[in-house]
Amino acid sequence: MTTTDTQMNNYLARLRTALTGMTLAEREDVVQEIRMHIRERSSDVQASVEETLAGLGPAEELAQQYRTGLLVQRARHSISPLVILGATLRWATTGVEGFLVFVVALWGYGMGISFLLLALLKPFFPQYTGLWVGPGEFDFSFRMGVTMTNPASPVHEVLG
Amino acid sequence: MTQLNFSTPEIETSDKWEAQMRKGCLEMAVLASLWHGRLYGLEILRVLERDSRLVLSEGTIYPILNRLRAEALVQSQWVEAEAGHPRKYYELTRNGRGRATRMATTWTEFSAGLSLLIEPVLKEKERKRDL
Numbered sequence: 001m002t003t004t005d006t007q008m009n010n011y012l013a014r015l016r017t018a019l020t021g022m023t024l025a026e027r028e029d030v031v032q033e034i035r036m037h038i039r040e041r042s043s044d045v046q047a048s049v050e051e052t053l054a055g056l057g058p059a060e061e062l063a064q065q066y067r068t069g070l071l072v073q074r075a076r077h078s079i080s081p082l083v084i085l086g087a088t089l090r091w092a093t094t095g096v097e098g099f100l101v102f103v104v105a106l107w108g109y110g111m112g113i114s115f116l117l118l119a120l121l122k123p124f125f126p127q128y129t130g131l132w133v134g135p136g137e138f139d140f141s142f143r144m145g146v147t148m149t150n151p152a153s154p155v156h157e158v159l160g
Numbered sequence: 161m162t163q164l165n166f167s168t169p170e171i172e173t174s175d176k177w178e179a180q181m182r183k184g185c186l187e188m189a190v191l192a193s194l195w196h197g198r199l200y201g202l203e204i205l206r207v208l209e210r211d212s213r214l215v216l217s218e219g220t221i222y223p224i225l226n227r228l229r230a231e232a233l234v235q236s237q238w239v240e241a242e243a244g245h246p247r248k249y250y251e252l253t254r255n256g257r258g259r260a261t262r263m264a265t266t267w268t269e270f271s272a273g274l275s276l277l278i279e280p281v282l283k284e285k286e287r288k289r290d291l
Contacts, residue, residue: 033222033248037201040245041218057219065219069227 004049008038011059018063021070030066081109130157182214188267189214190224191252191260194234198251201225225250233259 012031019027034056041052056062071086089102121129133156193199193207201221208214228234233256241247252260 029248030222030226033201036245036247037218037222040202040247052218055218057217062219062223065223066226069223070230 004042007049007053008035011038011053011056014059015063018060019066020063021067034062085109132157185267186214186216186220186224187228188260188263190221190228191233191256192264194250194252194256195260198237198249200247200249204250228256232256 012035015034016027016031019030022030038049038052038056041047041055042049047055085102085105118129118131189208189212190204193204193211199207204225205216205218205221208216225234225236229236229250232253234250235253236248236250238246239249
């Protein structure tokens with residue numbers, strides 16, 4: 001085995017390891033395509049294997065592009081909060097835009113879960129569960145959740 | 161003639177807005193490159209470079225093709241080549257042709273409107289250059 005074969009095989013082994021979240025067949029298909037690209041690129045265009053591997057970028061980054069693309073694609077067609085959050089978390093690691101989307105998604109799910117808990121607790125503890133608004137430390141306060149003491153006026157509860 | 165370059169180091173150093181704009185066009189460009197028939201990855205890179213001056217880094221094209229395949233916009237097939245090694249060819253599906261048509265229409269309308277808007281900006285630039 002030549003040095004260039006060793007370089008290519010090492011790169012493909014790293015790629016194979018980093019390609020998580022795929023079936024074995026999908027992973028081998030990707031590895032095979034990249035292998036053929038390296039062979040053809042380095043034979044036809046007279047580029048060395050080193051140059052071809054540099055053009056592809058680090059194996060781990062290439063694998064991350066595959067994973068991110070597929071996760072975002074799955075999230076588009078999924079209603080599962082876990083799939084959507086997983087996709088945005090992966091996206092968040094790739095740039096500012098993804099990070100902002102992740103923060104907004106996390107906040108949205110947090111608010112959703114809070115309202116769900118309120119709806120479940122409200123029938124049992126109507127006086128101590130709710131959403132209170134009114135003048136606070138500054139001009140306006142907003143409080144939501146369960147409290148041990150019934151908040152007194154001037155705040156008022158808006159969930160009924 | 162300026163060349164649009166998509167290689168990763170170039171994006172890091174070039175203007176952010178320009179990079180985002182180019183990135184947004186990639187899907188349309190890849191779908192359009194397959195309009196006349198099936199191509200394999202390296203051929204797509206060459207067609208994009210030759211016909212649209214889009215120079216993608218080699219590591220960019222394959223994840224995009226994989227995602228387009230997962231979205232059923234393209235389909236792929238391994239074909240044994242005369243050169244000795246098999247090649248994975250991609251071709252547009254019916255959905256892919258539809259998506260490419262819609263994207264091309266949107267792009268044409270959008271760029272035509274924007275061209276009108278930026279015309280005075282370019283004229284001003286030309287006027288300053290002539291002075």
